Amino acid sequence: MMSRRQGFQLAGAAGLAAMGGMLGGCASGGGAAGGSSGTAAPSTVRTPVGFAVPPGACDCHVHVFPDPTAFPFWSGRAYTPPVATADDLLALQRALHMDRVVIVQPSVYGTDNRATLDGMRQLGPLRARGVAVIGEQTGAAELDAMHAAGIRGIRVNLETGGVTDPAAAGRLLDAAVARIQGRLWHLQIYARLTLIEALRARLAALPMPVVFDHFAGAQAAQGVEQPGFASVLELVRAGRAYVKVSGAYRASSEAPDYPRVAALARALIAANPERIVWGSDWPHPDSVPVAGRGATDIAPPMPIDDGRVLNLLAEWAPDAGLRHRILVDNPARLYDF
Template identity: 60%
Template sequence: MKQCSPDAVFCLPPLRGSDHANQNAHAKASQPATPVNFDIPPGACDCHTHIHADPEKFPFFTGRVYTPELASPEEMSALHKALHIERVVIVTPSVYGTDNSATLFGMKARGATARGVAVIDEKTPEADLDSMSQAGIRGIRLNLATGGVNDPNVGRPRFQAALERVKNRNWHVQLFTSLWMISAIKDLVAASPVPVVFDHFGGAQAELGVDQPGFSDLLALVKSGKAYVKISGAYRASKLAPDFPDAAPLARALIAANAERVVWGTDWPHPNSVTPPGNKPTDLTPLFQIDDGRLLNQLPVWAPDAAIRKTILVDNPARLYGF
């Protein structure tokens, strides 16, 4: 069975052997099993991670659609030590709603090498945005996927409202959404006064290739410089574990469109946002066991040129997140 998101923006691959955790067995957040096989440039950044902190101190949002296992700042530091990655961007996941405390906790634990992306709503006061900016928050995330938003009549005004909140700040708007929604808001993205960042290949499905509907719109936005895209969480786009070879054409096309608008991320600790049948959203759903060393080793396959890899791993994150 595929592990599909509530609105079928993406399907995760079937659980296979050592590539993924048994969905009935709880496991800690994964650590790399495969050594990195290429030189990582100084200042490299993992641009998409999450912290799942102690719920006694950082309670989950009551309206969440799943409950992940815990993932601590210490485990994240171990991950990046193994990957030889210096910098990190921590993103508030949907399970916290608009409470960014766990993300800020993770950033503080990491220190000057961390930046963050927050989730807010219309009730979030400007004073909170000011304090988060001082702490290293550099953008807000609009999650149109986990919440099941497929209607452009909902997505467009939510995106416009997000732009209004950050247009006078040195921030960006990050979207977790589908190619369908990207096509529906491409005019707004092209006119955006701030950078726009699309998560996880923009929701593209590797098996559908570079000609799938909406991918050309994503490419055009990246090529124009109006949008960044994260070539992150390849296991979300591809069913072909463990190396996800059918994601390579998508990554190469995005890099060829504009390497200066591509960033890379693990998506650690690899939460499964689909509560298994028969379980409640408050029941623990095991994290996927992804080998991030093997995942990172795909980057030279996607970008054989070391200079382009430095652009993706170092230069672009430094510009976007203000390192």
């Protein structure tokens, strides 16, 4: 069984890291996975986009997984994704009519942000920004270099680390805040609703923007009355937090249109349309353990149709002006485009 320290290490790789000491020195270890780096990832856009995507639109949550011989995975990872390069991401951007993108450091690289930074470099500063994972070994000079490269936040992934105790989560958040204090960065958090509710007052008082991943961990089957969702709405309404309406399949198993997710999305948008951003979660890595599949075996991505998922935004926000805020204005402000 994975120890608590190992669990924190895995979570830190996706964003828990800013927490001094939790990742130790495991940032860059790990061998390469199999797979051909020269083969383009298959398109995830099978349904054409059915509405006019405004110029400057941004996909605020993607990952890149380049050639693992050049960018080795972390030895403590929980899964191994197939290759998905910056070129593949650019093809996705064009298919979705997106002009901007935010690359989020995934757990499989630990605190070694080179793959994320290289993806941003390939796409260029007019198109790409990033969210990093840092550890106690990440110094001020490295943070400065990350900012110059386009990093605009760090991720704290409490959910992947199995952190459910509010006291422990609060200590980790405090450490993260201390690491980026004074920088024009935000704190991206993936946590369950019960934690957000328990930490609501602390989150509301943070000196930097807070961004909640994937519908703030809400589950569509439980509706808008589920415990903790009101706290998220309160933070959003007060302008103290952003929410990514991303990864609908993480909030619901009702593929392909996730009908009950609509109530969550509409409630969040109604609370404060200035604090909502959209993300595809491409290339949809599947980190769920599967019997007989080891951490170094390639895990196929989830079979998501990104065109169909983007079309859901037009149902959640039928007004073109609302969509402009979600796709253009809010990301430009949050990620400094």
